Structure formats: structure tokens, C-alpha cells
Amino acid sequence: MMDFHCHLDLYPGARDVYKEASERNSFTWLVTTSPKAFSATSRVLGASPTVLITPGLHPEIAHERASELGLLLQQIEATRTVGEVGLDGSPRYRQHYEVQRRIFNAVVRRCAELGGRTLSIHSRRAVRDVLAELTQHPGYGTAVLHWFSGTIPELKAADAQGCWFSIGPAMFESASGRSLAEKMPRDRVVPESDGPFAKTDGAPVMPWSADETARRLSPLWGLSQEETAETLTSNGKRLLQVMGVDRLA
Template identity: 40%
Template sequence: MIDLHAHLDLYPNPADVVAGCVDREMFILSVTNTPSAWKRSSELATESSRIRTALGLHPQLAGERRHELPLFDELISKVRYVGEIGLDGAPEHRQSWQDQTHVFDHILSSCESEGGKIMTIHSRRAATAVLDHLERHTEAGVAILHWFSGTKQELRRAIDAGCWFSVGPGMVASPTGLRLIREMPKERVLTESDGPFTRIDERSAWPWDVALACGVLASIWKCELHDVHGQLRSNLQALVV
């Protein structure tokens, strides 16, 4: 199984979660919300060669953590993956919009200067603005839009721009999410949990809850579950080659 967007360091018991991922031989992309969290988070990855740690600065923290951009620039040469980054246009975060756009633009420029990275991107209520930024930074790398919730027109624009998508239990539980997934090219889809933030039956999602999304993908793609796993493995190989 593949979880391309999990916050391993934010579980109450990260070592136990890592052990569960190792037991299941999962590939995990462990995202971070601030550059200062990267070192400690990356230490979790020493338990498995299948765990990678991304360097991030979450848009919801851009206002209070933009001073960590020099640390981001110091660390970026050490990583292949960047995230969680992006923009958040929800009303409760609009007051930090200027900081968000400054941070996102800076990060994309840093990715370009390093030859491009694999990026997992937050775009809640900000898909158009995220795509505008990506179009200005075409050498920043591969953009994976995590839990995409834009319009169908924005989805089509993202597809045309070469974006990838990660989908998880939260997204497949939403009628809007299902409509969007049906339009996504299956060769650019991977699974995610967004744990511990995603909630399933009043509990935090575990990385292995991506199995719920796999079952829904089998229905959408009209294939057997083992075919879904094969497609996702092929997609991951194409992404990281």
C-alpha cells in the first residue's frame, strides 16, 4: 500500500504508527508542516527504506513561520520531496494570504534552483491561485495536489498542467470528491491518508486506511482490487523514477 501524504510526526504515538507501516511494507511520504520539524520527523524514517520525509511549510502556518524560510533553503538540498506546501483560501486563513503567497512563491523558486522536487500541495479553496503559481514556476518539479477539492474546470486545468493527485478516505467519502476522482487520469493518481487529520468513524485515520480508498478506486476504475494495487505501484514507480 502507498500513503503519499501522512503527518507521521503529528500522531500521539509516531513510533507505533511507523512500526505498523513497516509491518505492512507500506511506502510512506511523511510530510512536515514546518522546516524546523523536518529533522525530528526524518528520524522516524530510519526504521524503513520505504519511508521518505518531505520538507514543508504549511500554508496555514505561513504567517507565523515565514521566518523559517532560510532554514527551508538550508535543508532543501537534502531532500527529494517537498510538502506540505501550498495555499489555503478558507475564510479563517485569508488574513495570512499575503504571507502564504510569499512563502509559496519562495518555496517554488527554491525548488527550481535545486532542479525540481516532487511536491505535495495543499490547495483548499485556492486551486486557481495554486495553478497560477505553478505556471510561473514551471521548473519547480512535479506537483501532486493532495485532497483536491476545486471545480471541474480547475481540475481540467490541473490535468493539462501535468499535475498528479493523491486521494484518500476523506475524499472518497464525499460526493464531490468522487465526482472529481472519476475525472482524474488513473495513471496520475496515488493514495493518501492525510492522517492524523482525516477522521474515520470519530478516530484519526491510520496510513493503512488508504485501503478504503483503494476499494473505491476499484469501483470507479471498474477493475479488481489487485489491479488497483498494480496501477498504484506503477504510478509510484513512474513518479519517482
């Protein structure tokens, strides 16, 4: 199984969950929420041949960690993947939107300057601005829009720009999430958990949830669960090649 967006370091009992994910998954993308968190997580959890830990700066805390932007830009130089980064235009974080935009602009611009990176991107109520930023820096690399929650026209625009999409079991809890999942490009969808923040039945989604994603997605795509799982796995292997970490597949 694979998980292309997981806050593995933030689960209760993170070391045990990290160990189990390392054993059960062929690949887990551990996205961090700040540059200092990336440094600490890399040190505390250590290296695993099946877990990729990447530097990021989550838009929900961008205003609190803006002083770490310089550190993030340095960290990006040493990795081919970045996450979690992006924009959040929901009411709770809208007052800090300009700070978010300044940081995201700097990240995307730096990725373009370095020849391209693969980014796991948060785009809640900010899809148009995220896509505009990516368009402004065409050499940025590859975008993976995590838990996409925009409109159908925004989905079509992101598809036209070649974006990938990572989705997990929690996305299917809403009618809008199911509608979006049904219409996503089938060759650019990969599984994620977004645990421990994402929950189903009141419990955090675990990093080894790809089979559950396939089960919930299969009727929307009109495929068997096995065919859906095979598609997600094939997509994941191709994305890993784009990311330059195909050795983990």
C-alpha cells in the same frame, strides 16, 4: 501498500505507528508542517528504508512560522522532495493569504533554481493561484496535489499541467470528492492517508489505507478492486522513480 501523504509524526503513539507503517508499507511519504518539525521528526523517529521524511511549511501555519522560510530553503537543497507546502484560501486562513503566497512563491522558485523537486501541495480553495505559481516557474519539477478539492474546470487545468493527485479514504465521504476522484487522470493518481487529520467513521485514517482507497475508488472507475489497486501501485512506482526514491518501492 503505499502512502504518498501522511503526517506520521503527529499520530498519538507516533513511534509505534511509525514502526508499523515501516513494516506494513513499501513506501510512506511523511510530510512535515514546518522546517523545525522536519528537523525534530528526522532526529526523533530516525531513518527507515521505507519512510521518506520531507521538509515543508503548511499554509495553515505559514503566518506563525514565516521566520523559518530561510531554513526551509536550505533544507530543500539537500532533498529531491518537498512537502507539505501550498496555499489555503478558505475563510479561516484567508487573512494570512499574502504571507502564504510569499512563502509558496519562494519555495517554487527555489525548486526551479535547483533543477526541480517533487512537491506535495495543499491547494484548498486556492487551485488557480497554485497552478499560476507553478506555471510561472516551469522548472519547479513535479506537483502532487494532495486531497484535491477544487472544481471540475480546475481539475482539468491541473491535469493539463501534468499534475499528479494523491487521494485517500476520507475523500470519498463527500459527493464532490467522489466526483473529482472519478474524473482524475487514472495514470497519475496515487494513494494517501493524510492521517491523522483525515478521518473516516470518526477515526484517523491510518498509513496502510491504500486497499480501502482502492475499494472505494473501484466502482467510480468501473474496475475491480484488484485492478484499481494494481493501477495505484503501478502509478506509485512510476512516481517514486520521478521522485528519485524508486529504491523504496
